[in-house]
Amino acid sequence: MRDLSALTRFLEQTPFFGGLQAAQLRGLVAMTVERTYEKGATVFTEGEQGSSMYVVQSGELAAMRAGESGHPVKLMRLAAGDFFGETTLIEMQPRPFSVLVEKHARLLELSNRDLYRLYQTDVQAYVLVLQNINRELCRRLRRASRRLTEYAERAGDELTQIRETGPVVPKT
Numbered sequence: 621m622r623d624l625s626a627l628t629r630f631l632e633q634t635p636f637f638g639g640l641q642a643a644q645l646r647g648l649v650a651m652t653v654e655r656t657y658e659k660g661a662t663v664f665t666e667g668e669q670g671s672s673m674y675v676v677q678s679g680e681l682a683a684m685r686a687g688e689s690g691h692p693v694k695l696m697r698l699a700a701g702d703f704f705g706e707t708t709l710i711e712m713q714p715r716p717f718s719v720l721v722e723k724h725a726r727l728l729e730l731s732n733r734d735l736y737r738l739y740q741t742d743v744q745a746y747v748l749v750l751q752n753i754n755r756e757l758c759r760r761l762r763r764a765s766r767r768l769t770e771y772a773e774r775a776g777d778e779l780t781q782i783r784e785t786g787p788v789v790p791k792t
Contacts, residue, residue: 670708679725
């Protein structure tokens with residue numbers, strides 16, 4: 621049996637659950653499913669369709685993406701309090717990277733159905749959770765932008781420039 625009070629105290633400290641009132645947090649905690657993974661396991665693989673996200677309760681994981689050469693590139697390390705997999709819930713696209721377990725991990729899984737149920741039962745909590753997800757995505761985007769800027773400066777060329785891709789409009 622899970623110790624929901626200890627789990628609630630832990631999750632109060634994570635950015636994903638910031639701003640939630642105690643009752644809202646307890647409701648969300650009750651929705652989570654605990655998953656354990658041994659070192660070397662894969663939580664999910666790049667390109668898979670996903671329907672859930674995860675909060676790291678303990679352990680260490682790495683988010684990996686295949687480079688052009690086919691070799692995996694570590695994008696970020698994940699530890700207790702971090703969350704991942706949320707982009708699939710927002711944009712409904714395949715997983716953009718794989719997550720591998722580097723040290724035995726205990727994760728809390730929250731599905732898109734759970735988030736929809738939260739929306740139906742407590743819109744305020746749902747909005748807070750989405751704001752927290754958006755805040756973290758913005759932090760990641762800023763970090764990626766800094767890294768890209770450093771790389772572009774070292775490369776001294778335009779290879780690192782990102783071109784916005786949108787609909788192609790035919791010339792008339």
